[in-house]
Amino acid sequence: METSSTTPDYYENFSPETSESGTCSSIDINEFGRAFLPMFYYIIFTVSILGNGVVLLVVYKFEKMNTVTNIFLINLVASNIIFTLTLPFQAVYHSSEWIFGEPLCKLVTSAYYLGFYSSILFLTLMTFDRYLAVVHCVVANKNRRSVYAASLSVAVWIISLLESLEYLIRFTVEESQMDGLLCEDSNENQWRTFSFYKQFVLFFLFPLVVFVYCYSRITLTIMRTRMIGKHRTVRLIFVIVLMFFLFWSPYNIILMITEHKDLEHEDCNSVLPYAVYITNNIARLYFCINPVFYTFLGRKFQNHVRGVLMSHTSCLTSQMSVSGSSRSLA
Template sequence: MNDEDQYELFLELFNDSNTTDLSYVGSKTVKICSKESVNYFGARFIPVFYYVIFILSYFGNGLVLFIIYQYEKLNTVTNVFLLNLVLSNILFATSLPFWATYHQSEWIFGSFLCKMVSSAYFIGFYSSILFLTLMTFDRYLAVVHAVAAAKSRKKAYAIVGSVAVWCISVVASIKELVLQNVSKNPFSGLMCEESGFPDSTMERWRLVSYYQQFLLFFLLPLFMVMYCYISITVRILSIRMKEKCRAIKLIFVIILTFFACWTPYNIVILLQAIQISSTKEDDDLCSESDGLDYALYVTRNIAFLYCCISPVFYTFVGKKFQRHFRRLVAKKIPCLKRHISLSSQSTKTTSHRTPHSAYDYHPAPRPHTYSHTHTK
């Protein structure tokens, strides 16, 4: 629908109105920002990217889950955390096909699924962030405080930590369960969005959501990741280790990847919160709003992609999971068995010569949500 059609529809609705209450009359002209170009961009770009993330997430996380089932036991802290991280990413990715369809047309799945899918989206996303942070902290304890942590890093500690993460994620996502509703928009059709309260109340809730995302699910995990990995680096440098250079390079890649993927998205989130609180002229507000919408589409999907593939990246850093993967490939593809067996044996020999490598197991940092209102 172009601007002329929208204007004719507005005139039709205006002429059909029988409202005579003078309280509806205002002396200030309010400009409605046209989102036609932004919506067109989102309808073309978002669905494709969401389906790609969905496929990569199910393939990568499914592979990790299968390896845990086949070769590992849930009697270690790392494996318990890793299993929960995989489940949180699968929960998050499950919501993406719904949002992809929504961006292509309208919300066709009803009010109940609007609430459930929105809640699953944020629960999965928040828990993924927190589990990555928790796994980083666990690596910090295992490397920097190895002696003291040996007594406390038990299965019960992992279970309590996992339950706490899921509880925090559910509480942080309650707003979506309460406020998300299906409404009819004359221009965009059926919308799954936050509604049901006055605009001023909804605006305050959006501000709370943005600042919650930026402070609780970005700054706090970022500081923890930085502190933990800097401490691990210092610890590695202080001991004699043949794989010292490899471990330090790995830490650098982890921090750089995390920073590059998550910082742009969360800066956009912060700018959106500032924009809501600002009182600029309508022309400036519309142009800035469009720019932030475009930036949100791009940066959000980079963050989501990192969130979904992170278990694969961090899992296969560890030699143990590399060996499991070789065994799995050799079993499924017999023609590669001889070559893979030699590689595996070489890896085992190297690992045996350096038994105290801090990264013979898998580290993991934390990685953010998509905008708290789906722009269509």
């Protein structure tokens, strides 16, 4: 149920039902989630699978798979898909209770963070790679090889997997008299607080510093050298990164506020649980909107998508041409 979502930093630390005083009720927030979240998750799941699938299809049909940019892009899409595949389980969970058993409780939670962490790291990696290609192009041309991209991608997956393993260990299924079966964090609050700050620093502040530094240097270099050809690629990745922070920053800020309120034993009768619900699910929209930017902002991707559509509608086009010819002869 809602008081112990499959994402521990989502609601676990400040659930009204888990407050020491026991005076706060989780009924309202549960009803809010039950009415809003399941359909929302199914929509994100559908759009994300379709969008990321189109990106993969376009790269496979029209691009060289072994270029540095495409290796990072394929891995980023894989991260999005891993994250997205957890949403149907959460949709069912938020509509009733956790019905999938303890192994899937652990696996779904771990997969959520595996996709989340790896997506952030691949975005950071793509940003740094653009920085090398634009600011240090001489060095980059010598060192940017497919082996370089593959090695860094493996490193990202290993780091993300190791970070997500703690959730595989920590989460368990417990029964609540009020809410039924819950997939929740079994660790004490102090360990959850440490995990939150670790996630905040490593997967929010660190990428933010890298993005700001790299794009500041990229912008200055482009303005100084007038590298017109680089504008579109740099703009595309910049928008993707910017949207990530627009979607995820409110959630992290709300979590930080709530963490401090929890530490100071603030009263839990507030709008913060609703704010966490809303900002967290706005953040999840990123994984569905992300591939749209590739399709609509990248001219090359637009041409490739157009080619896919034309190839799949060629039969229909030819039939329409024959039909039109018949009408003109009649």
